[in-house]
Amino acid sequence: MQTWFGKKASGGSPPPSPRKDRSGLRVGIPKVLNVWSTSQFWVGFLRDLGIESENIVFSSDTSEEQGREFGKGRGTVDCCYPVKSISGHYGELIFGQKKKINIILSPMIYSLPSFMRGHVSETLACTRVMAGPENIKAGFMKESDVFADNGIKYASPFLSMAEPEVVPKQMYDCLKDIFGVDLAECEHAVEAGYRELRAFNKKMRDASREIMAWCARENKPCVLVLGRPYHMDPGIGHEIESDLQAHGYPIVWLQYLPIDDDLMNWIFGEEIKAKKIRSALDISDVWTSSNSSNTNEILWGAKVAARFPWITCVLRLSSYECGMDQPTYTPTQKIVEAAGTLFFKFGDLDSTKPAGSIRIRIETIVHYLAKYSDQIIQKKLVLLPPDCPLLAGKEKTLAAVASNEK
Amino acid sequence: MATAVQHYTSYKARPFTREQRDTTTILFGGLTWKHERLVQGVFNNLNYKAKPLPNITRADLDAGKELIDVGACCPTIFTTGSLVNFLKTEVAENGKQKTLDDYVFLTAGACGPCRFGQYHESYEMALDGMGLKDFRLFLLAQDQLDQAPEKGGGLEINMPLSLGIVWAILCGDMLTDMEYQTRPYEVNPGETDRVMKESADYLFEVFQKRPIKGKKWGLLAWHFLSSYFADALRVVRKKFDAIEVDRLQVKPKIKITGEFWLQTHEGDGNYNIKHWLEQEGSEVLPPPVAVWLGYLLHTPIWRLQKKAVVDRKVKTKIAMVRGMEKLYVGTYNRFRKALGNVPYELPDQEELKNLASPFFHYELRGGEGHMLVGKALHAHLHKHANMTCELSPYSCMPNTMSQGAMANVQGRYPELLYAPIEIKGDAEVHALSRCQMILTEAKKRAQSEYVEAMARTGMTVEKIRRIEEKRPALKKATYRIPHMGYASTAANYVMHLAGAKAAV
């Protein structure tokens, strides 16, 4: 099983011998925001520069205790919790390590290497995702430079991760003095980072495909989570989906939905033929301003959920005061519900897990899932061509599934 | 295959055709009444019927809230509500079909990462909620002067239109700068407002009668080179000449910055804060829209400089953008000159970037990006204002980030008076009292600047009055007081009259 923040190389070319010995450097990365969708890039990048795996330190999952212990008094503004919580992560890396960190690496991720690139206008990060580090840094510098006071170098490269060709230079500009790297080393390391990230994403997509294929074979429902990557953080998303999983419903996250051609053609092929959309990853039919990467993916995930028969329920997660999600509430719900897929929104998620209300709502969801899933699967099946690629190789055809149900 | 299920699709505007142009009115909004009046002139000039939406009121906030998803920022709610209320009245008076046929709405769009790029999604939701999904809404991308004709050809977003709008904005800025430098010191109350109205009407005519010389490059050259607009502004200057001012009144100078819509707006949408500040005895430094346009014009240079390979092609592009920028700033300065150089210069974009850099990366986009930090520091370090009042919508994504960075700025520049005001639209007392607290300190500073200037120059009020009697031009609104190292006008005035050297 892949873990999000695993630090073992997934293959590919071995790292070159770095020009400088960096084996003693310990690098801390706040595990926040879009680091959740790019973590393996960072692992690949740093390992390639000669940083030992054990010296790549991701901060812990977000928690209220972390914020209380390490981030108190550091916040400068009131905003969404995924950003506010970053102070605790910084503080933990500065004050909460047994073995001292030498460098804090907190990227300003301007754009993302989304799988939807080329099919949408832009794949920008939320403005708070990109600027969050500047905001949080201020809380650690307003009175004195806490990083320097603790012998830590602070590195915050501005990165257009959607454009791999400019990333080495961006890295180099920021890290040349801190890591003592040259441009060629950065180029090599950036390439290694992207390779790691691609490999990881592929594994995760394959894993989701397996789950979805199992659902198709067994004719069982699964649940899709529509949220931002950092809702995978137990302190941000509050593990709502796990509570549902405990009731036996497989969970897939939109970020790792399979995008293989066969499956995409099955789901969207008719609409492409009818020229309603240009490609399976085109969302112009439902969303005009396709600028924000995570938003684009959420809308696309909603479209998949509306069409893929065995996704019978969507869990929409959204953080309190999230300005990016706000205009999407109604459209995503309308997209999902058009063909009868169940839609449940957990909005305004903040620092405290509303355990009681989550429990009650999970019971409701389980009830609806049990009652309506078969009906929903049937309703959506008849809208798609008969040859589901997830059932290929099996004698059981979709028609058979349908007639069995009857 | 069964087709009973209709998958969701978003709003698509039905076409606005060339034939409908004479009977259809283009609605627009989002700027000050002055800018909007001149933009209206531009539309008329190109044979469009056009009308700005009525100025924002509190009722628009309620109307907007009713129809869009909760949690929207107040500029979105206000502007949506304003359209909603206008359409409601029209439907009530003239019926649904006539409203659908008679109007289209044109709004600015952006491919930015914040909600500004998604305003129209809210408009669309509101139209849907009102049962007016057939109402036509078009997006004007603010960074492209020449866009593909909108479906139907009813509205052509081309060079004549875009250049006209940009020039109208520049002239609107000129008027606004004159207004805010004059009104606080006018001797006869109400005179500035009257002259403003006259001037805006006059410039409206000027834009309405703009000759269209050439198509693309020819037209561009004409706009840059012709004296048509500068001559018109000289007429405006004459109108302002007649206003008598007394600049010995000590008033703190308050620079307004913030989210684009809120800082530009004059009305209920920002609690009429500019007006309120004037009533509280301040001089307001309004934010020119031209700074934003300058930012849009300049940012491609940074993007080009970041290219992996900066070859000749890239260098040529950079040179072209720089050339365009020079012409743009040159035009602004020509307009300033026509008004006796009373309107302020545009800040240098590179300087704003450099000032902001230690605190906020200049490539971070959304809202005003690094400019909020840059502008606050620029005003403070150059002593252009005693205080910066930053207007941010509650929960504004980019502004909350740069406001956080301002904590760092204030740590390093504790003298910088900074009032970040959060605007929800319905919490006026709270916002204004917060502003009031910091304003009290700004007033003290303006007063001590004045006392210092008097002491340094040995001037007295009597002496100054005598000089004024001898030189009546000093009392004209169009007399330019040079910057003598103080923020407040009165202190600079004293220094100027004494022929003293700049304070710093």
Ligand code: SF4
């Ligand atoms: S997308 Fe929403 S939750 Fe995430 S950083 Fe932006 S505003 Fe906060």
